[in-house]
Amino acid sequence: MRYVAPAREVVDPVVFTHAPLKQWGEFADWLQGARWPSIDELNARWSLHAPERFVAQTRELLEDGLHYEERIATRGLIATREANWHDLFNAMIWLRYPQLKRALNRQQMAEIAQVGRRERSRPQCAQTHFDEAGVIVTVKDPGLLELWDRHDWYALFWRRRSAWVEGLVAVELFGHALLEHALTPGKLLVGKALVVMAGQEADSSEALACCARAIAEARWLRDPLELRPLPLSGIPGWHPGNAEEAFHRHAACYQPLREGRHYPAPLRLA
Structure with missing residues (x-):
């Protein structure tokens, strides 16, 4: 609906x-x-x-x-x-x-030149999904990415809850449809994520610039399957219920990993 x-x-x-x-x-x-x-x-x-x-x-x-x-x-x-x-x-x-929006526009234009105005290519679908529901996630602990790979949401958001507070994983929300959905109190939000692995000293501006370059150069967002689902409502402060352990055992936004589903390697900051 x-x-x-x-x-x-x-x-x-x-x-x-x-x-x-x-x-x-x-x-x-x-x-x-x-x-x-x-x-x-x-x-x-x-x-x-x-x-x-x-x-x-x-x-x-x-x-x-x-x-x-x-x-x-x-x-x-x-x-x-x-x-x-x-x-x-x-x-x-x-x-x-603006740098991310311009990178998306550049690639949308390249695809329109290839397939025309009426068709929609796989890259265009990926770009649109990211434009509407995208998040850029900077991860500074490889163990967190391993939990995410397995969809071990209980461990990622409850056992490792402190990692979100301490900045070992950080989220920049990009998708404007996510902001619109957030107007409904308590709504469970799930983002479509691009991931950047970074060192302890990296900041969000570096991750954003890295993503913008990768998109503008057509190295990312070539297929919707590149995007990882991230249940944003599990992050501390994003949903009033997630301060309780029971939330992380039963939340409807925590979906299991589909059989055969694998995620691409993240970008890496030097």
Whole structure:
């Protein structure tokens, strides 16, 4: 069933006190204010030399005949529905992670050139899945990745709970549909993850830059099966129930590993 976000006036304020929405405080006025931000207000947040701009998605705009991605690549225009949660979150992702968005746009354009506007290739499916539900996960302990490989969610999120608090594994949320789903209190969230193995001193900006390069150079997101499911609701602070051990034994978001399913090796930071 297609998710329908709650109306702005009935969103429960509690959702802004938990991850992931808690982590987007720089946009609190857009998220929690009484009115929707205007297109001009969205554009006012761009850095001075950014080549893109948000533009209202109107019938006149769409009559240019361009694919959504082509309009961004050739005109720098990001079609945005006004008073719409999904597109507001997309704008926030553009403003926080422009290098990743541009890398995706570059590869979408390469695929459109190959298969046309009406077809969708395996790489395009992977890119769209990541755009909607993607997370970048930096792992600093190989043992955590081994647990993840086996879908040993109880061990990953309960026995090794301290690893999430201590920063041995860190998540950057990229998918704007995940933010939209988080508007529903207690909703179980599962991300589609790209993984970077890193040393103890690495920070999130290095992992993000590493991912952006790999996507732009067509080394990643060539197939949806590259993406690892990550039950985000198991991370401390992401769901009110996960402070109890029972959650990690029975949560519906903890799915077993499918027979024959294997994940690609992560990227590695030097």
